[in-house]
Amino acid sequence: MTENISGRRIEVAGIVQGVGFRPFVHRLVKELGLRGWVRNTNFGAELELVGQEESIEAFLSKLQNNPPSLALIEFIKSEKLSEIPNYEGFEIHSSIKSDSITALFSPDTCTCDDCLSELFSSSDRRHDFPFINCTNCGPRFTIIKSLPYDRQYTSMSEFPMCDKCLSEFSDIENRRYHAQPNCCHDCGPAIWYKSADCSEINSHEPILKAVSDLKAGKIVAIKGLGGFHLACNLKSETVIRLRERKHRDEKPFALMCRDIETAKKYCIISEAEAKLLKSPARPIVLLRKKDKAKYMHISENSSIGVMLPYTPIQFLIFAAENEIDSLIMTSANLSDTPIVHKNEEAEKKLSGIADTLLLHNREILTICDDSVLREYGGREYFLRRSRGYVPHPIITEKSVNQILACGVEQKASFCLSKGNHLFQSQHIGDLKNIETLNCYAEQIEHFESIFEIKPRLLACDMHPDYLSSDYAAKRAKQDNIPLYKVYHHHAHLASCMADNGIVEDCLGLIWDGSGYGEDGNAWGSELLIGGYRDFKRLAGIRQISMPGGDKAVKGIWRLGLSMLNEIGSAIEFSDVSEFEQSAVSALLNSSSRLNKCSGMGRLFDGVAALLNIKSNCSYEG
Ligand SMILES: [Zn+2]
Ligand SMILES: [Zn+2]
Missing domain, CATH: 3.30.420.360 (Nucleotidyltransferase; domain 5)
Incomplete structure (x- = not known):
């Protein structure tokens, strides 16, 4: 058999640090009877292996096809060693670093199954621990101050590990080996609950208290991974109160459901959609409502955004005496300001919206809203690429x-x-x-x-x-x-090409709301030919005047009037003042130059106004 022994030098590029890569390699090498070493580098990791040729091949195939769940492998380079080194066992060498850091790190991910089973096991030392995590799950992007990804450069630096946690952290056989945010009841962050006016503070059973308040129809601000959520039950009177307090009339709210089965009460869910809902990124997935006419107080659309729980706190809320199976969960912010992410900020800014606050002292260093996407043909189409995906x-x-x-x-x-x-x-x-x-x-x-x-x-x-x-x-x-x-639409063309790996010039049909065009008008339904460097516009839909400029984006009745005016006709909107309508009509018939647009979004808006669906809209998308 000795003639079958060979040596290999392997380079792995991508996200392999802080994701349990070295323990994975260690286990695999032991299983396959290989010898050698591994170390972290700027681009990822490198290793040398000696052993049976077929075992090395098996190693490479497992690495390629079944890496640790948070690893992102860009490429694996492997090269035969001309001389076979005489390694005794397998060692982890210290990392090498040079000036140009290209090390990558993982996004925040949902609590993994192993951690969940510990969370709900009464005999486990992390039973009910709201900050449970491991090498395969938990916060990353939102707690990192700087690289390299070490606890001292994260918001966990304030919580020195206890002896038990430290021994897990240092044991390569342990699933918390080098899990930087590792902690437990004894050494980790704390959670507490208070009323928004600070009159009542409860630190004994904060989660149970939050659950009973949510059931009773209160609005609770819950600190999450990348910021606060405002949560409440689905009853229409509660949701209406949230809309009033948040000054959000129509924009749909997202739901967080305990599990897929619960989500199926509201929506039709395909296998591909279920897969995305359950993925470690846990995005909000837009799903078709089972009954279009239902849950209009949550979403007036035929679809509804749904996500599953992803932090231990959220899992504990849904598990608490099985009282709650679905919640409205919306980013805690005030009209267009960034999501609230600091405790003091929450106490100040959310006091007029939330009745109570569920707080903790693990600082969020980087804000990150929930991602929103649609599934089509098994692929993710982002409306918002954020938590769970950034900074991949x-x-x-x-x-x-x-x-x-x-x-x-x-x-x-x-x-x-x-x-x-x-x-x-x-x-x-x-x-x-x-x-x-x-x-x-x-x-x-x-x-x-x-x-x-x-x-x-x-x-x-x-x-x-x-x-x-x-x-x-x-x-x-x-x-x-x-x-x-x-140009806006050239950027759309180029990014769509990059998304799909297209390098040659191509035709691009770009439909969106609006973007500044070559003629100074707001383009939005354009047929372009071109590539990364330049483009030519071949065609677009007929442009219409936008009386009042940006006012027509929300006051869509203006677009309806403009369209009819083009064909010498007119209409009256019962819910718009006569004065405004006659002013706009006069503007359309005057000789003043009006901004024009060819946005597909604007066309839809204008038609919606003419069909009497609505005259004004308060949000886009
Ligand atoms: Zn875990
Ligand atoms: Zn500990």
């Missing part, structure tokens, strides 16, 4: 320069590139709000610092009034680097 990079074929791309102003996010990685930020919000704009700038700084990116180039939307473009212009001046302005 989008991997490009070719290496790219270090670029900061600033994106749009509403539903803002940004993207930073380095090497083959595009780091798209979490959802940040509408930059017209000063707090959100500040948060946007802070997050750019945070991403640049953790991924060690110093932009050599800036890109922004061509729109002259976007605050994101304004930020980019200031940065370009301050850092003395070039700024490229990109």
Whole structure:
């Protein structure tokens, strides 16, 4: 058999640190009777293995096909060693680091099955522990201050591990080996409950108290992974109260259901959708309502956003005496400001909305809203890519320069590139709000610092009034680097190409609300031909006037009037003042130049107004 012995040097790139990769390798190597060593590097990990050729092949195939659940393997390079080293056993060598850090880290993920069974086992030392986690689950992105991903650089640095936790952390055979947020009842964070006016504080049974209040129809602010949620039961009087307090008239709320079976009471769920709901990222998945006419107080649409619990606190709430099976769960923020994530901030800002607060002292360092997506053909289509996905990079074929791309102003996010990685930020919000704009700038700084990116180039939307473009212009001046302005729909074409791995020029049919076009009008239903570098517009739908400019985005009756005016007709809207209607009609018939638009969203809005579905809308999407 000795002639079958060989040696291999293996490089693994991707997210392999802080995800239980080395214990995984250790177990596998033992199982397959291999010898050698492993160590972390800047790009991931490298190892040398000696043993039976077929065992090494089996190792590589398991690594490729069945890696630890939070690992993201970009590539595995393996090379035969010309001389076979004489290794005795298997060792973990200390990490090597050089100047250019490209180490990646994992998003926050849902509590894993192993942790859940401990959470609910009365004999386990972490029974009912609201911060249970391990190498395969728990907070990451939202608790990291800087890299490398070590406890001392996270918000867990304030909680030194007790002896028991430390021995788990140091034992390669343990599933909490190098789990940086590892903790227990004795050494971990604490949870408490208080009324919004601070008159009553309950630290004995905070979760049970929250459950009984939720049942009784109170609105409870619950601290989550990337910020606070406002939670309440589904009864219409409770939901109406939440809408009034949050000044949110129509926008649908998301549901958190105990499990898939419960979610099926409200929605039709395909296997692919169920898979996404149960995935470690636990996004909000838009699902078709079983009965369109039902639950109108939660969502007036035919679909409803549903997610499953993902933090130990949420699991404990749903498990508490089996009292609650579904809750409204909405981001705790005030009209377009960033999600509330600090305790003091919650006490101050949410006191007029929430009746009570479920708080804890593990600090959230980076905000991160829930992700929202739709499933189509087994793939995820994001409406909002945030918790559970960020900061996983989008991997490009070719290496790219270090670029900061600033994106749009509403539903803002940004993207930073380095090497083959595009780091798209979490959802940040509408930059017209000063707090959100500040948060946007802070997050750019945070991403640049953790991924060690110093932009050599800036890109922004061509729109002259976007605050994101304004930020980019200031940065370009301050850092003395070039700024490229990109047409909105060209950016859509290019990002869709990148998403689908297309490199050749292609045709792109782009339908959206609106984006600044070459003629200065708001485009939105365009047929383009082009690639990453440039584009040509081949066609678009007929443009209509937007009387009142941006006012027509919410006052959609204006678009209805504009459409009819084009064909020399008119209509009256019973729920809009006569004065306003005649002013808009006069504007449409005057010689003044009005902004025009060809947005598919605007077309739908105008038609909705003409069909008498509604004259005004308060949100988009
Ligand atoms: Zn776990
Ligand atoms: Zn402990």
